[in-house]
Amino acid sequence: MRRLDEAALSSLPASVARPLYDRRAVRTGIVHLGLGAFHKAHQAVYYEAALNSGDLRWGVLGASLRSRAVRDQLAPQGNLYTVTAREGADARTQLIGALRGVLVAPEDPTALVSAMAAADTHLVTLTVTEKGYKLDPATGALIRDDPDLAADLASLAAPRTAPGLIVAALAQRRAARLKPFTTVSCDNLPHNGKRLRDAVFALAAHHDRALRDWIETHGAFPETMVDRIVPATEEADIDALDGRIGVADRAMVKTEPFSQWVIQDRFVGERPDFAALGVQITDSVAPWEDAKLRMLNGAHSGIAYLGGLAGIEFVHEFVAIPAGRAFVEALWNESAETLSPPPGLDLPAYRTALMGRFANSALNHRTRQIAMDGSQKLPQRLLAPILVRLERGQPVDTLALAVAAWMRWQEARDDAGDTYVVDDPLAARTAGSANLSASDAVAGLLAIDAIFPPALAEHPGFRTALTSALGALRAKGARGTLEERFA
Numbered sequence: 001m002r003r004l005d006e007a008a009l010s011s012l013p014a015s016v017a018r019p020l021y022d023r024r025a026v027r028t029g030i031v032h033l034g035l036g037a038f039h040k041a042h043q044a045v046y047y048e049a050a051l052n053s054g055d056l057r058w059g060v061l062g063a064s065l066r067s068r069a070v071r072d073q074l075a076p077q078g079n080l081y082t083v084t085a086r087e088g089a090d091a092r093t094q095l096i097g098a099l100r101g102v103l104v105a106p107e108d109p110t111a112l113v114s115a116m117a118a119a120d121t122h123l124v125t126l127t128v129t130e131k132g133y134k135l136d137p138a139t140g141a142l143i144r145d146d147p148d149l150a151a152d153l154a155s156l157a158a159p160r161t162a163p164g165l166i167v168a169a170l171a172q173r174r175a176a177r178l179k180p181f182t183t184v185s186c187d188n189l190p191h192n193g194k195r196l197r198d199a200v201f202a203l204a205a206h207h208d209r210a211l212r213d214w215i216e217t218h219g220a221f222p223e224t225m226v227d228r229i230v231p232a233t234e235e236a237d238i239d240a241l242d243g244r245i246g247v248a249d250r251a252m253v254k255t256e257p258f259s260q261w262v263i264q265d266r267f268v269g270e271r272p273d274f275a276a277l278g279v280q281i282t283d284s285v286a287p288w289e290d291a292k293l294r295m296l297n298g299a300h301s302g303i304a305y306l307g308g309l310a311g312i313e314f315v316h317e318f319v320a321i322p323a324g325r326a327f328v329e330a331l332w333n334e335s336a337e338t339l340s341p342p343p344g345l346d347l348p349a350y351r352t353a354l355m356g357r358f359a360n361s362a363l364n365h366r367t368r369q370i371a372m373d374g375s376q377k378l379p380q381r382l383l384a385p386i387l388v389r390l391e392r393g394q395p396v397d398t399l400a401l402a403v404a405a406w407m408r409w410q411e412a413r414d415d416a417g418d419t420y421v422v423d424d425p426l427a428a429r430t431a432g433s434a435n436l437s438a439s440d441a442v443a444g445l446l447a448i449d450a451i452f453p454p455a456l457a458e459h460p461g462f463r464t465a466l467t468s469a470l471g472a473l474r475a476k477g478a479r480g481t482l483e484e485r486f487a
């Protein structure tokens, strides 16, 4: 089996799109924190387009904040990897050359900080997942007793968190009389730019008030909306790609044809010509962000828990079941009414396109993958629209069913009795309520104020809807409940 690397380039079939530029001439203009499948299939593809257009400032130094696996996959390949967009029988593969190197932050945090502080670095982008911001999901306040954040509050000599790395690097830039870089959160958080800025300000102020003020005056933390479905790569994907292109790419990513990136028009210094790369630059990102979080991600989370409990492995299988599809439509009916769609977003067309994306059977997007970290995802995806509807006195039955399915998921046993690990930073807390009666379980989980704001926790109608939905899920299973409510 031949491994992908520079030498293998000449043997690739002509159908594989490849770098149109000289990789040796590329400079590193971007440091990316949280190098994972999503970055590789989303932002990196836009940077690759910038390089292909001849603007060689936008090579990427990727950093993994924890594991060395990504570096170990990429290093033998000269940091080359492929992105394959699949739909039906169609698979289009592009070789990405934008990645210039990979650092593993815990191995050498100071090298990473120096790279971020380099004069050529104009953008620091992040995909560190919701929990990587060290913020309370309900309120957005810093979780000061998080062990890694506590270490960064004590000293920034060897930062451990994303906000810590950013503050340390900005301090070096200030000392070197350089401008800050633009810091771009690309995670599915509400107001991701503001949340990241708040975390950075709080940490900077703790160490050096003047540094905080300098960042406020000179820095930029644009809001963004990012969208591309990127299922985790499996061995079978690597084998299938090998069969098609004749090389083994252990760093490959698979995705869908669709991709969208909306960035608030707020930058310091140089940036790629984003508009020319198909990125939407706008003053108002929030309406895009809300629509995406509540429609795509909200439905995803509902599918993840109901599907996971019912033993449905993949998203496309869930929406192939009429009651599953009807559940998604009903959830969208509730969520859509809470949105103010931005100019250019036609909600009915958006819904049709989204259902088509969910139905993409070439992706094999696992419900279990989406079920991860529910405590961090629920507030912006499901609880935000519920709050709006309850304030208006509107029913929330379908959204509440999705939340109840998350509650039932905390029991770590699906409808067939098979056990699994609840992969969530708050799993130890949610487990305490899992085996109580439905009303006690609901009360116990609603009391977790890191997830549920008081207005929801104390709402009697919401509590009743959850208790009845949780009771139904336990008695009839997720599949039975879906069939009963949506068939």
Ligand code: CS2
Binding pocket: 188, 226, 227, 228, 229, 230, 296, 297, 300, 301, 369, 370, 371, 377
């Ligand atoms: C998914 C997202 O795993 C999840 O939580 O909902 O990763 C989703 O696929 C992306 O946000 C799509 O842009």
